[in-house]
Amino acid sequence: MGVGVVAVLIVGWLLLSGGDIPLVDDGPSGPSSFSFELAGNVRLSSTSQTPPAELAGAARNAGDGVKETMDELYFRAFLDTDSWGDYADAFALFDTQAAARAQADTEVLTLGSTAGETFDSVRPTSGELAISVLMDKDKPATAVAEVEFLADATRSDGGTTAIASSGSYYLRQVDGAWRVFAYDVDRDDTTAAAPSPTGSPS
């Protein structure tokens, strides 16, 4: 009976708050996974004359695969405390050529090489993903994922940083998995200083 009431309250809260699916699956030491919200349906372009309706199912499936990769990428790059400072798991989601370049762009594409020393915790506040798929010979050939990701990080010095990552990732299938082969990504973080230990200066 009590459990039922709680369930009803949770469902009611979800409905009143817009029905958003939680972004994270929290574990004891922070999020253990991350899931973007999809902004609309997967957009479809095709090099063939096949009616789009006949390709929609394959495009949706491709979209699922792209989302899986992007969920994993942002989890490993920002939220997974075990990955902080060593983003091999995140860069494994890039193809060989892009991964080489991504290493050099670590400070933009991830929480940063010194995340372990800089931050205590990070929680996502929103994550939105729009996916477009290009079908070639009626099969998904490449995709672009447009990302808007926001998170709040608590710094080791007591301050906070609002993490903002946005941009586009181009993906193609490598051995059956969707991998990033190109990207164009912006970071626009805002950091508030730690509270003064002596209180207000006035």
Added chain:
Amino acid sequence: MRRRLIAVVTALAAGVAGLGLATLRATPAASAPLLQIGDAHAQYGPTIRGNRPVFILILGSDARPGTPLEGGLCDSIHILGINPKERRATLVGIPRDSYVPIATGGTNKINSALPQGGPPGMVETVENLTGVTFDYYMLTGFDGMKRIFEALGGLKIDVPYAFVGHEGTPFGEGRQTLSGAETLEYTRTRKSLSHGDFDRSMNQGRVMLAALSQFRAEWRRDPAALFRWIAVGSRNVSTDVPLQELLQLAFTSSRVRPKRITNLIATGGIDTAGGMSIVSLPSPHPVFQDVAEDGYVLPEDIPADAAPAG
């Protein structure tokens, strides 16, 4: 020849870290103000890289709707040279009436090479004429040209001078958006232009440059525009460029600013042969030699008669 491009792309992978296209501007952490804002940008795309230029033969067939493109005369012939290292490119128009040795045999107007030997015969004929080795060709026709720009919502172009098209459309000077049908008419009109086929060839080059500018602008606004352009192009252009290499070409073209692309035509003398009006090209032609060397012709190196003002 495709293998050479793949080799170039592979070389890109090895040296991509040095490309320097990404920028990173992180606010220093020292002397923290009350509010610290850090912004940064990272960009990577698999462009073609290396010292070797890439050449594409761009062809327009006059095949009537419903007939194979390869069966029509090739009335639009352009060499596109891209130098990835210099981030420069050049379009060279070849007059369709150029009287040249045809790869399949004999000497004739160059536009007959397409129906005689298909795209391979056309490519070989132009290679023999110019000394350029092509990596790819692209072939479209009247219907394809019209449909491309209908599907893309028209072509934004700066028309350098006013003229009346062969179907009576008045093309005013200045920036405007042409419909698919108007774009086709713009590229086909010859008789009302002061230098006839030479001017028509220049106009065809102008359409390609305008399309490149439009593509870049749309891609900047919408990352998925890349797919829309590739999809529309693929449905209306016959080509031997595989999709993955088309993507590399697209990323490469995004790095070549239109101002660094020269548009010119290889001119020659007007003559007759066998009762036909022909264009007699000098041999060797200085424009072909220049573009074959490194993929581009600098504006100051364009011969005066290769870019008619009319």
